Amino acid sequence: MRKITWQPIVVFIGLCLIVFALATATTSLLPGKLPLGDFRGIGMVAAWVAYVYAYAIAVYRLFLVAMPLPEGEIHEGSRAEFVYHVYVLFYLIFFNSIMRSGTPPIPFMRLLYLVLGARLGHNTYSSGLIYDPLFVQIGNNSVIGESALLVPHVIEGTRLAHHPIHIGNNVTVGAHAVVMSGVTIGDGAIVSVGAVVTKGTHIGAGEIWGGVPAKLLKRRESGAVA
Structure with missing residues (x-):
């Protein structure tokens, strides 16, 4: 297994900051205006997490549009390796835990696989x-x-x-x-x-x-x- 170098890690962190900023702004603009009463804190956190995943999927797909991940062999030090490492960081941090948990309903998993490119x-x-x-x-x-x-x-x-x-x-x-x-x-x-x-x-x-x-x-x- 190849070590992930610092360059894709820096790019991934930058993309995560965009995701978190968008999720925070959207949460404050939408659920933040709703009269949630005693459940306001729980509602805000749940909304923020949902927005994080929604924006993570969007940013992930846009990244792959800008820098497609090719089929076939990925050579060490290549541009394809850089793209792969950013790609795999998205999976390790955002998507893998959902896919492996077995908790989401199967129709939801179909939608997730579709938005991830299947x-x-x-x-x-x-x-x-x-x-x-x-x-x-x-x-x-x-x-x-x-x-x-x-x-x-x-x-x-x-x-x-x-x-x-x-x-x-x-x-x-x-x-x-x-x-x-x-x-x-x-x-x-x-x-x-x-x-x-x-x-x-x-x-x-x-x-x-x-x-x-x-x-x-x-x-x-x-x-x-x-």
């Missing part, structure tokens, strides 16, 4: 963890099971890379399964409970995979694939 089709939900949502695309009517992991990044010693995960329509990824970087899963496929789909694997339409590492178990009947 491309999720209609009626697709995850009760697992989607790391690096920018690099995950899932079609319609698919489900990611409880405690499953989608992991588009590669961190191996000093090696660092992102390879997108593409999942089709009507796909089921079972509970506690792990789908690693560069994986493609075709329409109507199933990844069994606890399976580990290794980097770069291609799962065809209607196939059922399971095991550690995951292997093809069988193919569904053609009529079973929507």
